Amino acid sequence: MALIEKKIVVKNRQGLHARPAALFVQIANKFDSRITVKNSQDAVNGKSIMGILMLGAEKDSEITIEIEGHDAELAMSELEKIVTSEE
Secondary structure, three states, X not given: OXXXXXXXXXXXXXXXXXXXXXXXXXXXXXXXXXXEEEOOOOEEEOOOHHHHHHHOOOOOOEEEEEEEEOOHHHHHHHHHHHHHOOO
């Protein structure tokens, strides 16, 4: 079972709030893998809207996404697109 971890700078102008957070969680829940999102202080379940919002990830902040499971590579690819999208 794959475990991948990647540091990503949030490029979305809204950070990971409201719509981008909801989209992140919606995509994360399509995968079987365990998804954890971390900032410098906290680690939260990537499939939890409340968890993602609690991170308070602003534009240009750095988060770490850790994914463990058989579909980890595909999950990372899709979630990274959301975080790095500037929309």
